Amino acid sequence: MEKKKILFVCLGNICRSPSAEAVLKGMAQKAGIADQLEIDSAGLSDFHAGEQADKRMQEHAIKRGYHLTSISRPVNPMKDFDYFDMIIGMDDQNIRELERLAEGSSAISRIFKMTDFCHDCNKDEVPDPYYGGDEGFELVLDLLEQACQGLIDFLKSNP
Numbered sequence: 001m002e003k004k005k006i007l008f009v010c011l012g013n014i015c016r017s018p019s020a021e022a023v024l025k026g027m028a029q030k031a032g033i034a035d036q037l038e039i040d041s042a043g044l045s046d047f048h049a050g051e052q053a054d055k056r057m058q059e060h061a062i063k064r065g066y067h068l069t070s071i072s073r074p075v076n077p078m079k080d081f082d083y084f085d086m087i088i089g090m091d092d093q094n095i096r097e098l099e100r101l102a103e104g105s106s107a108i109s110r111i112f113k114m115t116d117f118c119h120d121c122n123k124d125e126v127p128d129p130y131y132g133g134d135e136g137f138e139l140v141l142d143l144l145e146q147a148c149q150g151l152i153d154f155l156k157s158n159p
């Protein structure tokens with residue numbers, strides 16, 4: 001069976017989307033579906049291209065057992081919008097920008113918002129933690145864990 005290819009997207013690709021990548025990889029491993037997925041992340045800016053994930057984000061993630069190993073790269077619409085089956089943004093601004101980049105192409109139908117997969121999140125975005133404190137990073141991980149559980153349920157029922 002062909003792998004389902006999933007791209008997580010945020011602004012900088014150093015906080016939310018690399019965390020989403022690591023959380024889904026970890027949870028898919030536990031759910032026994034890791035070999036069915038190809039998971040990557042990218043940013044809508046190139047501000048941090050070539051950098052490791054934000055140190056604060058790494059420290060919060062490691063406490064929950066997630067190693068953030070990805071290196072920031074910008075979204076490449078020419079390649080990524082053809083290649084990935086699901087393109088998942090973190091907030092409304094990400095979705096607007098992805099939809100603008102995908103305008104007129106079939107990729108529009110493959111754009112999703114992360115919180116759409118939450119069964120019970122009480123939030124409709126994964127907020128940018130970059131300029132805030134510890135609680136913002138914890139909130140990102142709480143929301144990503146809930147959304148990834150919903151995403152795994154979705155993937156199981158839409159193989």
Ligand code: 4NP
Pocket residue numbers: 010011012013014015016017047128129130
């Ligand atoms: P991310 O967070 O989009 O979750 O990676 C941010 C990281 C950096 C910046 C903004 C958001 N920045 O403005 O540099």
